[in-house]
Ligand code: XBP
């Protein structure tokens with residue numbers, strides 16, 4: 001039987017609720033800075049989340065919403081360069097927001113990282129967001145030294161195809177010299193679970209406001225959050241009844257629950 005050796009974390013929506021009050025706000029600040037009158041409301045942003053990656057999301061917005069004020073580009077190359085410039089401004093605003101410390105980790109994330117490290121489990125990150133966004137979040141929430149806790153931070157344009165493709169998880173597995181059946185992925189969205197499952201990794205989902213209605217079939221365990229001693233989680237679905245019973249007893253997901261999921 002394969003052994004449980006590593007936990008691979010998605011970032012946005014899983015480690016922290018970064019989308020509505022982080023990325024979305026930063027995109028709007030970048031648009032204003034560049035003299036664009038675009039306003040990504042919470043509702044529009046929910047729709048735009050169907051496309052992963054900030055640059056790709058801007059391109060999707062332009063094609064789907066066709067704002068009156070478009071980008072002044074003569075060629076595809078120039079357009080890509082304007083989008084890249086806009087996205088760089090967004091990344092600057094986003095990391096500034098994180099530095100202010102307004103976006104905390106989701107319940108259970110610190111607890112499970114701490115426990116995993118104590119028990120010698122390996123931890124890594126697989127995300128579509130820009131690498132500097134990951135290190136800014138880790139620094140703001142766990143301290144700068146936490147960057148080194150993660151054996152691999154697989155992020156952004158390091159792979160050509162972002163989630164829902166499995167590439168970013170496959171990249172992380174390769175870097176860790178592990179196979180999919182040694183790992184569990186923690187995700188929050190349909191694009192995320194498609195990606196982890198494309199890489200054949202057993203997946204735990206914690207939903208959020210934007211993803212609660214996503215189709216998570218194929219995930220091993222779906223919860224509202226990982227839970228804490230004083231704030232129990234709710235199991236939304238579980239492939240294995242024993243795992244669901246275990247979570248119901250403690251009120252949270254810990255390494256013991258993940259191990260039992262593994263044995264299931
Ligand atoms: C979620 C995403 C990201 C961010 C934006 O990533 O789709 O694109 O919204 O990040 P994940 P960038 O859930 O995989 O962490 O603007 O830096 O691309």
Ligand code: MG
Pocket residue numbers: 010011012013014187188189192
């Ligand atoms: Mg996510």
